[in-house]
Amino acid sequence: MNDRPHDTKDAGKSDRQAALRHTHRSLPIALLRAREHVMGPIREMLNKSGVSEQKWRVLRVLDENGAMEQSHVAAQACLLLPSLTRMLHAMERDSQITRAPDRRDGRKSIVSITQIGQQILRDHADESAAIFAALEERYGATRLETLLDMLDALIDPSGDRPQPK
Amino acid sequence: MNDRPHDTKDAGKSDRQAALRHTHRSLPIALLRAREHVMGPIREMLNKSGVSEQKWRVLRVLDENGAMEQSHVAAQACLLLPSLTRMLHAMERDSQITRAPDRRDGRKSIVSITQIGQQILRDHADESAAIFAALEERYGATRLETLLDMLDALIDPSGDRPQPK
């Protein structure tokens, strides 16, 4: 094992060094592990049809919000602009999305989902729903809803926060 | 906006297609967005010192669990073995970790963190704690603990699950 002084509780000195949290109690790591776990069946589903996880997110975001500029797509789909730029080229080539310059602002580029893109979403809708249902069954529907609320609140501080004063 | 038939409610047919969940209610996407949000300040911290997010995880996992074989490091740090292999070469070159073959099983390779590796963790411990404290302050300590418990339960089905039935 490891015999470093893990009990960095404090020894009287106020400038004592902080201890890192146990990785199971580190929020970023916990979120990552949880996500990897949940993504398993979805990756399987997407792999079969050759859609990447990232393109799947882009399609969903576009389908949900309609045409929007690239920066917003990137923010919503958790992608960086450089990655998105390159992905959109491929998706445009495959007619899953279209791009058009904004009339008012020549810098912006407005992205839309196409029929073909929407078809990809439809093709996976049933299986996707089944995967979610299985998770709900396993984890409990109520608890899952609570978890989703808490994750939302993490991002949007103005959310349901019951102000712990 | 988008005028596709979103009201896929059903039209009498029982084999009607399922609708995709709103991305804010998709657990994988919610987890990703939450993580990206929380990682912001940590990325900033790590960028300043040139440690990648992945190497940071490897160091933490090793520091926490002591020497362990590569497969376990990969599982704990949410990395695939090929990525880990490459990373460990670089980290070994930089004396952040050492590797030794397992005496009992010649296939395995046991990885350990070095003093230099531990120093990297120490160098960021205070700032890391401050970032966490800010989050705790903003989100609420109790709620944060609950969230971590729920994330743990998501992975470990045998956990605190109050058995829905």
Next chain:
DNA sequence: CCCATTTACTTGCTTTGTTAATTAAATTGC
């Protein structure tokens, strides 16, 4: 009007992610 800044996106380069194929050391079945 013009120059400096900012904003939106693109390009280049290095590191990771991902899949499949390969090597080598256990393990199992006979």
Next chain:
DNA sequence: GCAATTTAATTAACAAAGCAAGTAAATGGG
């Protein structure tokens, strides 16, 4: 004991992530 299988790690090849630097179109003073 030995062939067949399984397991652990590596390598290769290519897509994608991530950062820095670059381009081009707005914007904002003076």
